[in-house]
Amino acid sequence: MHMTLPIRTPLSSIIRCRVSTILFASVVAIQLPLFAADYHVDANYSGPNGAAFGRYAGAYRSIVDALSDG
Numbered sequence: 427m428h429m430t431l432p433i434r435t436p437l438s439s440i441i442r443c444r445v446s447t448i449l450f451a452s453v454v455a456i457q458l459p460l461f462a463a464d465y466h467v468d469a470n471y472s473g474p475n476g477a478a479f480g481r482y483a484g485a486y487r488s489i490v491d492a493l494s495d496g
Contacts, residue, residue: 467492 463483471485476495479485486492 465492 464481466479466482466485467487467489468485469487471479471487473479473485475486475491476484484492484495486495
């Protein structure tokens, strides 16, 4: 019994390239949210909303202020 290897067609190469591209884009898209910054929400905060505050990227008086900024 003689086995032959499948012949790779240009179509299979294109499909492999597209699958690889989609896989790469998916991995990048999943990693992006991991780089989000920390924000400080404190009802007693008296500075301007969104200003840098210590190690935080921004400080807000309430969650509503934080979500409506931008």
